Each structure stands twice: as structure tokens, then as C-alpha cells.
Amino acid sequence: MEVIGVDIGGTAIKGAIISSNGDWWEEINVPTRAKNGKNEILSGLMRVISELLNKKFNIVGIGIGSAGNIDHLNGIVDFASENLPGWSGVCLQSVIEETYKLPVVVDNDANMALLGEMWCGSHPHTQSVVMVTLGTGVGGANMFDGKLSRGASFKGGNWGHSNFVPGGRLCNCGRKGCVEAYLSGTAFVERACEQTGRCYRHGADVFNDYQHRVADVVPVVQSYIQELALFIDSLAEGLNPEMFLIGGGVIHAKEIWWEDFQKCLKQNPQPSPLVRSASLGNRAGIYGAASTIIKKVEGKEF
Numbered sequence: 001m002e003v004i005g006v007d008i009g010g011t012a013i014k015g016a017i018i019s020s021n022g023d024w025w026e027e028i029n030v031p032t033r034a035k036n037g038k039n040e041i042l043s044g045l046m047r048v049i050s051e052l053l054n055k056k057f058n059i060v061g062i063g064i065g066s067a068g069n070i071d072h073l074n075g076i077v078d079f080a081s082e083n084l085p086g087w088s089g090v091c092l093q094s095v096i097e098e099t100y101k102l103p104v105v106v107d108n109d110a111n112m113a114l115l116g117e118m119w120c121g122s123h124p125h126t127q128s129v130v131m132v133t134l135g136t137g138v139g140g141a142n143m144f145d146g147k148l149s150r151g152a153s154f155k156g157g158n159w160g161h162s163n164f165v166p167g168g169r170l171c172n173c174g175r176k177g178c179v180e181a182y183l184s185g186t187a188f189v190e191r192a193c194e195q196t197g198r199c200y201r202h203g204a205d206v207f208n209d210y211q212h213r214v215a216d217v218v219p220v221v222q223s224y225i226q227e228l229a230l231f232i233d234s235l236a237e238g239l240n241p242e243m244f245l246i247g248g249g250v251i252h253a254k255e256i257w258w259e260d261f262q263k264c265l266k267q268n269p270q271p272s273p274l275v276r277s278a279s280l281g282n283r284a285g286i287y288g289a290a291s292t293i294i295k296k297v298e299g300k301e302f
């Protein structure tokens with residue numbers, strides 16, 4: 001049995017054909033062109049789905065992960081930020097079901113990424129997991145007893161705009177001191193530029209200088225690692241999962257900073273939580289979307 005998994009992000013819409021045993025077949029990526037509004041996003045999504053359906057596989061359903069707060073029960077985008085203008089309120093499931101006459105499921109992209117990691121990643125037997133993604137923003141998802149915990153209004157795991165430093169750095173949401181203003185990859189690069197006076201474009205360049213112990217970069221990265229450890233420790237106290245899974249673009253340079261981060265976690269007087277890195281990269285959301293539609297087609301709870 002094959003299905004289509006799709007991941008709708010702020011910059012790209014990525015889709016692939018996946019088998020029920022987790023085999024990855026054809027894939028297609030198109031730009032989201034989000035600034036042109038919801039019709040352009042839908043048009044990109046349908047291009048991905050139509051091209052994959054033309055590949056002559058026996059597709060039995062379509063799973064879609066999207067940025068934003070998603071009402072997965074009704075397949076509706078409950079709220080999307082200005083990264084996807086006009087996307088709030090779109091009845092995504094019914095639009096795609098009516099267009100393609102196939103079963104469809106829709107959920108938040110971070111929820112799908114966590115499900116994908118649990119299905120095809122390196123830690124398949126873990127039942128309670130908190131995922132935190134450190135990329136352009138800070139997102140995440142929660143799973144307890146093997147089930148996603150989406151929250152009362154579909155914001156569960158959306159850590160980015162929790163307050164971290166009262167009155168602190170200005171966040172792109174307009175408030176001050178959000179987690180995202182400290183721990184996103186974007187904030188990491190901004191702070192490196194501010195504190196060194198040099199213009200870094202990518203986090204990888206900052207980590208590279210850290211690896212070479214460039215004097216003014218060392219405290220930037222050490223602060224980031226300490227703040228991340230503090231954040232994870234705070235979540236661990238209240239949520240108490242078996243494992244934290246850290247994903248997002250910052251993980252690409254993990255061989256440079258991960259050991260220091262683990263040491264930092266161990267400095268806490270409490271027993272340090274188990275923290276692992278996500279293993280599927282930007283494929284996780286597509287795997288998760290595929291696994292969810294497979295469950296729906298098989299009549300299982302999802």
C-alpha cells in the first residue's frame with residue numbers, strides 16, 4: 001500500500017510517496033509562495049499531489065502536515081501566522097478530499113514530524129516524548145502514552161512564544177522575551193552578529209568559528225547552549241517525558257555543540273533528562289503525514 005505524505009512549510013511544500021513499510025519512493029518539492037496568499041499555497045499543494053498521483057503508484061490516501069494550529073478532527077487550519085497569510089480558516093481536508101476523491105488527514109507539521117520520528121527514526125519504542133524544533137522559529141510537539149497531546153486549541157508543543165525572559169529581546173510576534181527570540185536558529189545568528197560585530201548569514205558559520213575557538217564567538221555559543229539546557233530542564237520538571245527530541249536546522253551542526261550541551265544538562269542538580277537529536281531531518285514531517293493517513297485507511301485511531 002502506498003500513500004502520499006506532504007509537508008507545508010513557510011518556504012517549501014514537500015511531498016513524497018511512502019509505502020506502508022516506510023519505503024520512500026518519489027518526491028517533489030515546490031516553493032510555497034506564501035506571500036501571494038492561500039490560493040497560491042493551495043495551488044502549490046495540488047501541484048505536488050497531482051504530480052505524485054501521476055507516478056502510477058496505487059495511492060490510497062493523502063496525509064498533510066501544515067505549519068499553524070490545525071484542527072485535526074475537522075481538517076481545518078485553526079490559525080496560521082503571517083508566514084502563511086490567509087491560511088487561517090482553510091478547510092484543507094475537505095478541499096483535498098473533494099478534489100482527489102481520496103481519504104485525507106491534516107495535522108500540525110511538528111506533530112507530524114514527531115510521529116514520523118517515532119515511526120521511522122532512531123527511537124521507535126518511546127511512549128512519552130517532547131520534541132523541540134530549533135529552526136527559523138521554535139516549535140515542537142508532545143506525545144504521552146504513545147498519543148499526541150495537541151492541547152485544547154491545537155497549540156500543544158508550540159513553545160516558541162512562551163515567555164523565557166520577562167522584558168527580554170523583542171520577538172517577531174511583537175512581544176518581548178519569547179523562547180523564539182533566544183533559541184531559534186534565527187535568534188542565534190542575530191545574537192552572534194550583535195555580539196561580535198561581524199555579519200554572519202548562517203548558524204553553521206557561527207558554529208564553525210566556535211569549533212575554531214574564535215574568542216568572541218565562544219561566549220555566544222556557550223550562552224545559547226546554557227539557555228537551551230535551562231529551557232529543557234524547565235520543561236522536564238513539569239512534563240517529565242521519557243525523552244526530549246531536538247530537531248530543526250540547529251541540529252545540522254550538532255557534532256560541534258552537542259557534547260557541550262550534554263555537559264551543561266548534567267550540571268543541573270536534578271537528574272538530567274534524556275535528550276536526543278531527531279534523526280530524519282526535513283523528511284520527518286512527510287513520514288509522519290504518511291503514517292497518519294495509513295492509520296486512517298486501516299481504520300486505526302490516529
Ligand SMILES: [Zn+2]
Pocket residue numbers: 160161171172173174175178180
Ligand atoms: Zn513571540
